Amino acid sequence: MITEDRAVYRAASNENLFGVSAQVTTSLQRALANIYRYPDPGATLLREAIAAKLHITPDEVMVGSGSAELISLLIRVFCRPFLESAVLSVAPTYPLYQAEAEALGVQYTVAPLNSSFHFDIDSLLAKVTPQTRLCFISNPNNPTGTCLTQAQLVRLLHELPPQVILVLDEAYIEFAAAPDIADALPLLEQRPNLVVLRTFSKAYGLASLRVGYMLASRELLRQVALVKQPYTVNQLAQVAAQTALQDEDFLHQTLQATAAGKAHLQELLDFVGVQWWPSEGNFVLADAGTPAQPIVAQLLQQGVLVRETSDAHAFRITIGPKDHQDYLYRQLQTILAPEAVWEHPALAQILRTGYTLAQGNAAASEEALHQLASVASSTGSPEERIALAFARAFHAKLAADENVYAGNLYSSTFGAMDMISAFGVLIRQTPLVTFGHLFSNLAILEATANSPEIHILDLGIGAGLQWLHLLEMLASRAGGAPKVRITGVDIPAAEGAPESRLIETGERLQQHAAQLGINFSYTYLAGRLEDVYLQDLYFAPSETLVANAAFTLHHLPDQLLGQPDQRDRVLQQLKQLQPKIFTLTEPDSEHNNLHLVPRLRESLRHYYTVFDVLDTVLPPQLPERQVIEQEFFGREIINVISCEGTARVERHERNAAWQRRLTRTGFSPFALTMLPLQLVDYLQLHENFTLVENGAGYSLCWKGTPVVAATAWVSATSL
Numbered sequence: 015m016i017t018e019d020r021a022v023y024r025a026a027s028n029e030n031l032f033g034v035s036a037q038v039t040t041s042l043q044r045a046l047a048n049i050y051r052y053p054d055p056g057a058t059l060l061r062e063a064i065a066a067k068l069h070i071t072p073d074e075v076m077v078g079s080g081s082a083e084l085i086s087l088l089i090r091v092f093c094r095p096f097l098e099s100a101v102l103s104v105a106p107t108y109p110l111y112q113a114e115a116e117a118l119g120v121q122y123t124v125a126p127l128n129s130s131f132h133f134d135i136d137s138l139l140a141k142v143t144p145q146t147r148l149c150f151i152s153n154p155n156n157p158t159g160t161c162l163t164q165a166q167l168v169r170l171l172h173e174l175p176p177q178v179i180l181v182l183d184e185a186y187i188e189f190a191a192a193p194d195i196a197d198a199l200p201l202l203e204q205r206p207n208l209v210v211l212r213t214f215s216k217a218y219g220l221a222s223l224r225v226g227y228m229l230a231s232r233e234l235l236r237q238v239a240l241v242k243q244p245y246t247v248n249q250l251a252q253v254a255a256q257t258a259l260q261d262e263d264f265l266h267q268t269l270q271a272t273a274a275g276k277a278h279l280q281e282l283l284d285f286v287g288v289q290w291w292p293s294e295g296n297f298v299l300a301d302a303g304t305p306a307q308p309i310v311a312q313l314l315q316q317g318v319l320v321r322e323t324s325d326a327h328a329f330r331i332t333i334g335p336k337d338h339q340d341y342l343y344r345q346l347q348t349i350l351a352p353e354a355v356w357e358h359p360a361l362a363q364i365l366r367t368g369y370t371l372a373q374g375n376a377a378a379s380e381e382a383l384h385q386l387a388s389v390a391s392s393t394g395s396p397e398e399r400i401a402l403a404f405a406r407a408f409h410a411k412l413a414a415d416e417n418v419y420a421g422n423l424y425s426s427t428f429g430a431m432d433m434i435s436a437f438g439v440l441i442r443q444t445p446l447v448t449f450g451h452l453f454s455n456l457a458i459l460e461a462t463a464n465s466p467e468i469h470i471l472d473l474g475i476g477a478g479l480q481w482l483h484l485l486e487m488l489a490s491r492a493g494g495a496p497k498v499r500i501t502g503v504d505i506p507a508a509e510g511a512p513e514s515r516l517i518e519t520g521e522r523l524q525q526h527a528a529q530l531g532i533n534f535s536y537t538y539l540a541g542r543l544e545d546v547y548l549q550d551l552y553f554a555p556s557e558t559l560v561a562n563a564a565f566t567l568h569h570l571p572d573q574l575l576g577q578p579d580q581r582d583r584v585l586q587q588l589k590q591l592q593p594k595i596f597t598l599t600e601p602d603s604e605h606n607n608l609h610l611v612p613r614l615r616e617s618l619r620h621y622y623t624v625f626d627v628l629d630t631v632l633p634p635q636l637p638e639r640q641v642i643e644q645e646f647f648g649r650e651i652i653n654v655i656s657c658e659g660t661a662r663v664e665r666h667e668r669n670a671a672w673q674r675r676l677t678r679t680g681f682s683p684f685a686l687t688m689l690p691l692q693l694v695d696y697l698q699l700h701e702n703f704t705l706v707e708n709g710a711g712y713s714l715c716w717k718g719t720p721v722v723a724a725t726a727w728v729s730a731t732s733l
């Protein structure tokens with residue numbers, strides 16, 4: 015094992031890997047003679063130098079032992095523990111805000127970034143409460159590299175209540191090149207509740223010496239000074255920082271080397287099929303379409319330290335010298351080689367074919383696809399079966415006849431009866447669909463235990479099978495069955511009577527309710543969810559409103575495809591209806607944000623897990639199994655792999671991303687008392703399945719890989 019010191023490439027801490035100014039080392043040598051003295055507690059010369067450079071006065075500057083000390087001091091001075099005050103920030107961001115707040119017993123609240131990791135000011139403002147004292151914004155944001163724009167800053171300053179101090183942590187500001195990035199300095203003078211933090215640890219290369227500084231009004235700094243220890247910034251650090259500030263050539267070289275290094279790293283990540291997000295810092299956030307932890311561990315073994323983040327799939331890489339980055343690239347090539355990701359030759363060939371296709375060499379792609387076809391079979395092992403599904407997807411991609419597979423996958427002319435019978439098998443013999451139904455039904459039962467009237471809004475009702483079981487449970491509810499109304503929303507059928515399916519669903523439910531003796535009514539709305547305005551629906555005040563979305567919200571386009579973000583819009587409208595509970599079931603996989611190669615890795619792991627489940631629970635020659643594999647999931651695979659833009663409708667997001675989205679739009683996890691054992695009992699799960707608590711519900715895992723996540727939410731304001 016390579017220890018930190020022997021690392022080949024220290025890409026985990028965003029240090030300046032281009033070193034430190036030679037002038038700094040010289041000045042340190044000179045200063046060594048005086049280390050018997052206490053440092054200057056006021057860091058006078060350094061503060062004067064900073065002030066002169068920024069055209070402010072020295073009493074608007076405070077120096078600390080890294081900005082870390084200043085973050086801690088701000089919380090100590092302005093917050094009170096327990097529920098009395100709160101610190102607000104975004105997610106994902108620099109973990110120290112949360113750590114310091116919680117260490118001091120202060121509440122920590124987050125407004126997640128949007129799915130491209132940009133700041134969402136509406137959601138940030140919506141999280142402000144009378145308890146909020148500090149709002150930390152890392153700008154550019156660590157670990158995403160995205161930045162706050164000037165317009166967003168102005169809006170924040172305008173709309174944050176005066177008791178909230180806005181702290182812009184500009185640890186990476188020297189690297190930022192975006193023309194619209196917020197410039198807080200000129201606003202400092204007029205805003206008593208604005209604070210800017212900067213550091214010598216990053217661009218100036220002094221991480222080890224611990225010097226950061228804070229710019230704010232005299233009055234605010236006076237309050238902080240009351241709790242600050244005098245000697246936290248030693249004299250060597252003060253001298254080094256002063257010299258570093260003067261050596262503009264070195265800073266300039268650092269910025270140039272970092273910009274060039276960033277462009278090179280992004281190119282290398284493209285070559286190796288790892289997604290990255292544009293970054294204004296000296297680091298890049300990366301996602302290979304596989305869990306980050308094994309990649310981070312394997313890189314560590316080879317002497318490359320990269321940083322895991324709060325997101326299980328994303329890791330952060332600090333920009334470094336070219337040879338370091340080239341070394342990282344070679345390691346990633348080895349780690350992500352088809353045969354390293356999947357030992358099974360058919361699965362490896364799927365990846366190999368996708369990698370070749372992504373390189374755009376038509377002849378090599380044909381050849382790879384030919385080889386893939388030779389190991390594919392609709393009746394063989396799960397690996398051969400999934401090879402067939404991916405071969406069809408690559409074929410569609412090569413032929414570029416995207417439209418064949420775009421749009422509503424279930425409106426195809428493929429034998430409708432076969433599909434219905436296959437869907438029946440999927441429902442009855444596997445838990446892949448019923449797990450979500452059951453979780454949601456138990457959660458709804460719990461949330462509506464005392465309600466005499468329940469109104470269920472189902473955002474993608476389909477055949478409505480989920481409700482047959484709920485009606486049964488409600489019929490035997492202690493204290494008697496409630497009155498039930500269901501509003502079903504779904505896409506109109508492509509041919510025949512467009513609303514026929516919705517009407518049939520209503521008849522099926524009506525009949526079942528009648529048999530159970532439940533007072534039942536049904537309404538429907540035929541339309542794409544994009545075009546539906548939930549506010550137009552009617553809900554009686556006496557009804558307890560319940561909302562449900564099972565395998566349906568991922569069809570909505572988010573902000574990647576245009577404004578407004580339809581997923582957020584629907585959730586925001588739903589939130590305004592204040593349902594007693596909102597249950598959401600989605601596959602746990604990312605087919606929305608990722609580019610082709612990482613998306614291929616992600617989808618192969620997801621669908622292979624599904625095919626492995628099918629292989630375990632269904633007989634090999636069952637005709638319905640082939641329909642489930644090649645038509646039901648196979649069409650999804652074709653759409654995921656061969657379609658881009660609006661043609662791709664199977665835009666699944668990972669559970670973590672859905673949870674960020676729900677939190678951002680103002681939902682909180684519903685506090686369930688339901689036990690996983692209840693679910694296990696009903697579902698009679700095969701031993702390879704496990705149920706894992708996911709923060710807002712449960713994830714159904716197969717051999718440890720999450721397949722489906724079911725969660726329950728409540729509108730935060732109705733708590």
Ligand SMILES: *Cc1c(COP(=O)(O)O)cnc(C)c1O
Nearest residue numbers: 080081082108156185213215226
């Ligand atoms: C690295 C970093 C800091 C700072 O560090 P110090 O070394 O304590 O000055 C502060 N904020 C963010 C966002 C960082 O990434």
